[in-house]
Amino acid sequence: MSEDDLAAAAASTPALRQVTALTRWVGQGRKLTQTGQLTMADARHLVGLLNTGDEIDPVIGERVFRTRSSADLPVLTVVVTWAKAAGLLRVVHGRLVAVKKNQRLIDRPAQLWNIMFAAFDQLGPAICSAGWFQSLLGDNFADGIAVLFRGIADGDGAAPTGAVQAEVWSALSARYYLDDATTEQLTRLRKTTDNDVRRAVAGLVTLGALAEEDAAAGTLRLTPLAEWALRSRYGAVAPGDQLAQLNVTLLDAEPPVWRRLLVPATIRLDRLDRVIQAAMGWTNSHLHMFIHSSGRYGVPDLDFPLQDERRATLRDLVDREGETVRYEYDFGDGWEHEIVLEQLLTAEPGGRYPTCTAGARACPPEDCGGVHGYADLIDTLADPTHPEHQHLLEWLGIDKGSDFGPEHFDTADANRRLDTVILAATRTA
Numbered sequence: 001m002s003e004d005d006l007a008a009a010a011a012s013t014p015a016l017r018q019v020t021a022l023t024r025w026v027g028q029g030r031k032l033t034q035t036g037q038l039t040m041a042d043a044r045h046l047v048g049l050l051n052t053g054d055e056i057d058p059v060i061g062e063r064v065f066r067t068r069s070s071a072d073l074p075v076l077t078v079v080v081t082w083a084k085a086a087g088l089l090r091v092v093h094g095r096l097v098a099v100k101k102n103q104r105l106i107d108r109p110a111q112l113w114n115i116m117f118a119a120f121d122q123l124g125p126a127i128c129s130a131g132w133f134q135s136l137l138g139d140n141f142a143d144g145i146a147v148l149f150r151g152i153a154d155g156d157g158a159a160p161t162g163a164v165q166a167e168v169w170s171a172l173s174a175r176y177y178l179d180d181a182t183t184e185q186l187t188r189l190r191k192t193t194d195n196d197v198r199r200a201v202a203g204l205v206t207l208g209a210l211a212e213e214d215a216a217a218g219t220l221r222l223t224p225l226a227e228w229a230l231r232s233r234y235g236a237v238a239p240g241d242q243l244a245q246l247n248v249t250l251l252d253a254e255p256p257v258w259r260r261l262l263v264p265a266t267i268r269l270d271r272l273d274r275v276i277q278a279a280m281g282w283t284n285s286h287l288h289m290f291i292h293s294s295g296r297y298g299v300p301d302l303d304f305p306l307q308d309e310r311r312a313t314l315r316d317l318v319d320r321e322g323e324t325v326r327y328e329y330d331f332g333d334g335w336e337h338e339i340v341l342e343q344l345l346t347a348e349p350g351g352r353y354p355t356c357t358a359g360a361r362a363c364p365p366e367d368c369g370g371v372h373g374y375a376d377l378i379d380t381l382a383d384p385t386h387p388e389h390q391h392l393l394e395w396l397g398i399d400k401g402s403d404f405g406p407e408h409f410d411t412a413d414a415n416r417r418l419d420t421v422i423l424a425a426t427r428t429a
Helices: 003-011 014-026 040-049 074-085 100-107 109-127 141-154 161-173 183-207 224-232 269-280 370-381 389-396 411-424
Strands: 089-092 095-098 158-160 210-213 219-222 242-250 257-264 288-292 295-298 324-329 335-346 355-360
Touching: 003 014, 003 109, 003 224, 014 040, 014 074, 014 089, 014 095, 014 100, 014 109, 014 183, 040 074, 074 089, 074 109, 095 100, 100 109, 109 141, 109 183, 109 224, 141 158, 141 161, 141 183, 141 219, 141 411, 158 161, 161 183, 161 219, 183 210, 219 224, 242 269, 257 269, 269 288, 269 324, 269 335, 269 411, 355 411, 370 389
Parallel strands: none
Antiparallel strands: 089 095, 158 219, 210 219, 242 257, 242 335, 257 355, 288 295, 288 324, 324 335
C-alpha cells in the first residue's frame, strides 16, 4: 500500500474517527466526576456524537434502568480509554484534557492508526467484562491478543473465530492450575473468556485491523493495515532504503545447510533472531546469542550475562560487505551459524522484507544432538536394520526413513514461516 492509500484506509476506520472526534470535542478540557468518569450529560452527548451504539436508560420489560455512570457505556469507555492509551488525552486535576504535543497526530491518520494499534494491548480493563467470573483474557490481555494474531497468521492470514477462541483459551488456561475446578466452573470460565475474545475482535474490527468474512463460519482475516503495522515492527523499509543480503550457514554441516536473506540493514538483533529461526526452520524452543568481537548479544539473564539484543542492530555488528557474525542456537546441541553480509542493496517498490531468496537442505530436527547427532540420524534412517531405526521413526512421527528428506528445501515454505512470524509478532518492544 502506498502512503496515501495507508492514510486513506486509516482515516476511514470507525475507531480512528471516534478517537479523533473525541479529542477535538475535549478541546481545552472537560470536567470529570469524583470517580473520574465523564458526567452523564457529556456521556449522553458523546454517544450520539461518536455513534457508539451504547444504550442509555435501557428498557427491559416494562422497567426503565437508569444509566447512572458513563462506566456503564462499554463502547464509549473503550473509546475514551483508547484515546488515553494513544497519548491524545489524559486526566489532570479532575479534568480530561488534550495532550498538546500529540495533537498533530489528528492530522496524520496513518501514524495515529499505528499508535492506536500498538496501544490496543492496554485496553483489557475497558474491553473485558467485570463480574463474578473474570475471564482469563482480562488478566492476560496483551498475551491473549498476541495469541489471537498468531492463530490468524498461522492460517495464512485467516482463521475461524471459534478456532482463535480455542487457541486463546488453550494458551491462557495452561498458566493456571484448574484441575480442582468443577465442570460448571470451567464451562463458565471458558464462556466468559470466549465472550471477551469476541469483544476484543470487535474492537480490532472497528480499528480496521481485522475483517470478519463469511458470517456463517465467522472467519477472521488480517487487513492490509494490520499487515503493514505488524511488518513495520520488523523495521519496514520504503523503496530506496538500504537492505542487507545475508548468507546464513549452519557450520560443520556437510553438505551445507544455508539460507540467503534480504533484511532491513537496521533490523534489531532480536528480530533478526526470529527471521533466522523461521528461514532455517528452527522452532525457537531454546536460547540463542549473537557472537561478535564487540560482545555477545541475546536475552539478558543473571546466570548468563549478555548484552541486550533489543538495543543493537545488524548494522552495529556488520556494515561492510564480507563482514561476519556468529549466531548460536540451543546451547546444549550447539547449532552454530555464520552470518555473512554479502551485499548492501536497495529496497524495490512493492518488495516484501524480510524475505528468503534461496537456500539448500532441510533444517535438522530439534534436539537431535547437534551436527554430529544429525549426521548419525540421517545414517540411522537410511538403515532399516539399525537398532535405533524404529525409535527414530516414532520420534520424528514418520512411517519410513524416506519420509525424512535432508535434501529438501522450499523457498516458498521458508517465506510462509517468515510471514507467520512477522505477522504474529505483536509484542516486540
